[in-house]
Amino acid sequence: MQSTSKRLRIRMRSLEQSSTQESSAHIIASSSDLLSEFLLLRLPIKSLLKFKSVSKRWLSLITDPHFSRRKNHMNPTPAASALFLSRPSPLANPLFTFIPLDPSQTTPPFTSLTFTDHPRGIEILQSCNGLFCCSSIEYNDSYNLKYYIYNPTTKHFTTLPPLSGGVVLGINLAFDPSESHVYKVVCVQSCESSYDHVLIHIYSSETGPWRASGGPFSAPASMDFSGGVFWNGAIHWVSPREASLYFDLREETVREMLMPSLPDGFDERVIRYFGESLGHLHLVEIYEDFTSQLKVYEMERDRSGWFLKFRVDLNGVAVVFPDLIEGYLEENDYYHYSFSILCVVRGEREEDSFLVLHIPGKIIGYNFNSKSYQEILDTDCPLTFDRSYAFQYIESLSLV
Amino acid sequence: MITLRSSDGETFDLDEVVAVELQTIKNMMEDRCAESVIPVPNVEGKILAKVIEYCKKHVKSTAKAEEHALSDADLKAWDSDFIKLDQATLFDLIMAANYLDIKSLLDLLCQTVADMIKGKSPEEIRKIFNIKNDFTPEEEKEIRRENQWAFE
Numbered sequence: 001m002q003s004t005s006k007r008l009r010i011r012m013r014s015l016e017q018s019s020t021q022e023s024s025a026h027i028i029a030s031s032s033d034l035l036s037e038f039l040l041l042r043l044p045i046k047s048l049l050k051f052k053s054v055s056k057r058w059l060s061l062i063t064d065p066h067f068s069r070r071k072n073h074m075n076p077t078p079a080a081s082a083l084f085l086s087r088p089s090p091l092a093n094p095l096f097t098f099i100p101l102d103p104s105q106t107t108p109p110f111t112s113l114t115f116t117d118h119p120r121g122i123e124i125l126q127s128c129n130g131l132f133c134c135s136s137i138e139y140n141d142s143y144n145l146k147y148y149i150y151n152p153t154t155k156h157f158t159t160l161p162p163l164s165g166g167v168v169l170g171i172n173l174a175f176d177p178s179e180s181h182v183y184k185v186v187c188v189q190s191c192e193s194s195y196d197h198v199l200i201h202i203y204s205s206e207t208g209p210w211r212a213s214g215g216p217f218s219a220p221a222s223m224d225f226s227g228g229v230f231w232n233g234a235i236h237w238v239s240p241r242e243a244s245l246y247f248d249l250r251e252e253t254v255r256e257m258l259m260p261s262l263p264d265g266f267d268e269r270v271i272r273y274f275g276e277s278l279g280h281l282h283l284v285e286i287y288e289d290f291t292s293q294l295k296v297y298e299m300e301r302d303r304s305g306w307f308l309k310f311r312v313d314l315n316g317v318a319v320v321f322p323d324l325i326e327g328y329l330e331e332n333d334y335y336h337y338s339f340s341i342l343c344v345v346r347g348e349r350e351e352d353s354f355l356v357l358h359i360p361g362k363i364i365g366y367n368f369n370s371k372s373y374q375e376i377l378d379t380d381c382p383l384t385f386d387r388s389y390a391f392q393y394i395e396s397l398s399l400v
Numbered sequence: 401m402i403t404l405r406s407s408d409g410e411t412f413d414l415d416e417v418v419a420v421e422l423q424t425i426k427n428m429m430e431d432r433c434a435e436s437v438i439p440v441p442n443v444e445g446k447i448l449a450k451v452i453e454y455c456k457k458h459v460k461s462t463a464k465a466e467e468h469a470l471s472d473a474d475l476k477a478w479d480s481d482f483i484k485l486d487q488a489t490l491f492d493l494i495m496a497a498n499y500l501d502i503k504s505l506l507d508l509l510c511q512t513v514a515d516m517i518k519g520k521s522p523e524e525i526r527k528i529f530n531i532k533n534d535f536t537p538e539e540e541k542e543i544r545r546e547n548q549w550a551f552e
Contacts, residue, residue: 022530024491029529038494038506042514049550053543054522056534107552155546 032061041071044104045153045395063154068397069181076178078130079278080392081105083343083356084152085363086124087381093121094137097381099356099363099390101345109152109393116148116157126173128230130396131183133173147171149183149205149400152393158400161209166190169198170225172235174249177398179233182206184249186235188225191216198225200247200254205400213252219245229274231281232301238283240269246303260297260306263287272385273341277392282309282344290334296344296355296368310344310368312355320373323360340383342390356390358383402429403437404452410445411437412452421455423501443496447489451496454482454505483512487528490516521551 028034040048040061048071052059061067081102087095098108113122113134120137127133130153136146145168147160160171166189175183183205191197197216203209219225220242228235236246236257244257262269266287273284273296281299283306294312299305314337318324327336342356342363351369356376360383365374402419404412420426425438440448457478483490490513497506517525526533533540544551 023488024495025488025528026530028491028494029531034498038498038510039514039517042511043518046550047518049547051522051525052547053535053540054525054533055531058531059543107549109549 032057036061036067036070040067041074045071045397046104048397049153062397065181065399068399069177071397072177072181077279078394078396079347080343080345080394082108082393084108084124084127084391084393085342085358085379085381086389086391088123093118094123096124097377097379098393099342099377101356101365101376105393109155113150115150115155116159118146122148124391125171125226126228127391127393128173128175128183129177130394130398131173131175131400132391133171133185135171147185149173149185151396151398151400153395154397156400158205160185160203163187163189163201163210165201166192166199170228170237172225172228172230174230174235175398176230176233177396181398183398183400186228186247186249188219196221202249202252214254217254227274229276229281231276231279231299232303236274236281238269238271238274240271241267258303258305259283260285273344275343275392277344278346278348280309280346284341284344289336290329290332291337292335294341294355310353310355312366312368313371314339316371317357317364317366317373321359321362321364323362326360338383340385343392358390404448405437405439406443406445406448407441408445410448412448414452414455418452418455418459421459421502422451423503424499427501440500442499444492447492447496450482450485450489450493451500451502451505455502457482458504479508483508487513487516 028038048062052062081100082105083099083101085097085099087097089095093112093114095112096110113124116122118136120139122134123137125133125135130151132150132152134148134150138145148157149160150157168187168189170188172186173183174186185203187201187203187210189199189201191199194216196218198219199216200213201210202213220239222241223237223239223245225237228237233250234246234248236244238244238259244259245254246257247254259269270285270287271283272286273282275282283297283299284294286294292313292315294314295308296310297306298309300307314324315335318335318337324337324339325335326338328334329336338360340358342358345354345356347353353368355366355368357364357366361378361380362375363377363379365376402414402416402425404414404425419429428438443451490509494506494509494513497509517528525531535543
């Protein structure tokens with residue numbers, strides 16, 4: 001810090017000698033270093049997007065990769081400020097309902113994805129630390145799917161190179177701006193030569209084209225490779241019946257992910273939420289229809305197991321939001337609740353962590369610590385138990 | 401006792417304990433090249449006065465002497481009053497705080513100005529910084545279209 005400001009001071013002195021009549025404001029704006037250091041880096045991203053149109057120099061500064069990296073360093077793991085809820089519409093481009101989680105989010109960056117033209121539209125596959133992995137929608141022609149990496153804040157996108165080989169089982173984005181500005185995309189394809197084996201290819205934003213990583217490996221038949229979650233340097237996939245796996249991007253190895261033991265009488269996992277927030281990996285499983293307690297588990301940093309992090313009393317939620325109740329079993333005094341978990345959002349401070357729940361007709365926020373509720377939005381978006389229809393939105397200038 | 405002289409000849413006497421808040425002056429003192437009167441050629445009298453006012457307040461707050469120590473809340477309140485200045489003065493202060501290397505003052509001033517301008521339109525920004533719009537109307541329209549939601 002000292003050497004930087006010394007450099008700036010020297011540069012400033014020479015500026016001052018040459019332009020004694022100019023205002024301090026103009027002097028600051030004339031120097032890219034001073035402008036970035038004093039002002040641009042301290043502005044919210046939305047303001048920076050507006051100020052792209054001030055002048056060519058400001059545009060160049062704000063879109064500069066070095067600038068976006070410095071901005072990321074100032075706030076390495078921002079939490080989601082909103083969610084996008086996908087509403088498929090069979091004949092048109094899917095619409096996205098914007099769920100603001102922060103008062104600063106007053107306008108959605110988009111309502112549907114139109115950054116490139118496709119007759120049946122574009123859908124989001126995954127959100128990862130500010131970037132989206134998207135694909136075109138085709139009904140009969142899954143071999144011609146196009147995949148994109150899209151920054152919803154800057155509206156810039158890149159088209160991934162085409163894939164050859166077996167059926168694509170999943171495309172997953174691995175991006176951690178606090179570690180590197182480079183993102184990687186992990187593609188899992190079925191192995192053409194062996195029906196129960198799969199193969200991984202990796203694309204890197206730095207080194208380019210798809211390259212095979214390791215050889216074919218045997219994969220559980222029930223594994224959903226499209227629902228991967230990136231956390232702690234690896235893509236994690238859960239399997240309902242067999243072993244869950246994770247792919248470590250540093251070592252490029254596939255390992256088994258320890259999961260909580262199944263309760264007695266169950267041979268299949270019922271996963272209601274699996275996602276990441278602010279560097280924590282969360283899991284919610286619900287086995288009984290008439291459960292009144294929602295348990296949020298978090299994975300240990302060293303992946304040695306899971307621990308109970310938050311507990312939600314659904315009976316308490318139902319008192320405030322009776323729409324949550326779908327059925328009532330009088331003889332046992334059990335309630336059957338109808339809801340979908342959209343996101344477990346961690347706060348910078350523990351007490352700011354909350355749950356985003358989709359109940360019939362509403363999106364609500366529930367603070368784990370204070371047990372207080374907030375109605376976020378009324379919505380007629382239908383409830384679904386498909387895990388991947390809510391995507392985190394994190395403002396970012398990261399380059400694609 | 402250290403004496404600073406502004407670009408327009410005003411002099412200011414400072415206790416050493418205040419003078420060391422200005423890193424540039426502190427370095428000069430440590431290098432033993434501090435004369436009896438230190439010239440500050442880049443900074444006008446009225447701006448230097450403000451800088452010194454800030455440093456005096458902030459030194460008192462870190463003093464061990466309990467009766468002069470201000471609580472964090474009081475200091476924050478004092479800072480909020482201190483920055484109620486016109487934009488031109490704030491920019492002059494930023495330049496001075498940078499030259500004299502007073503990190504806490506520089507951070508306070510920069511964040512204040514950033515908060516003042518964050519809601520402004522690109523046209524207002526150009527006026528404040530005396531910047532020429534070098535986009536063609538088509539170019540400007542395209543950039544605005546791409547980032548339209550940020551304007552709402």
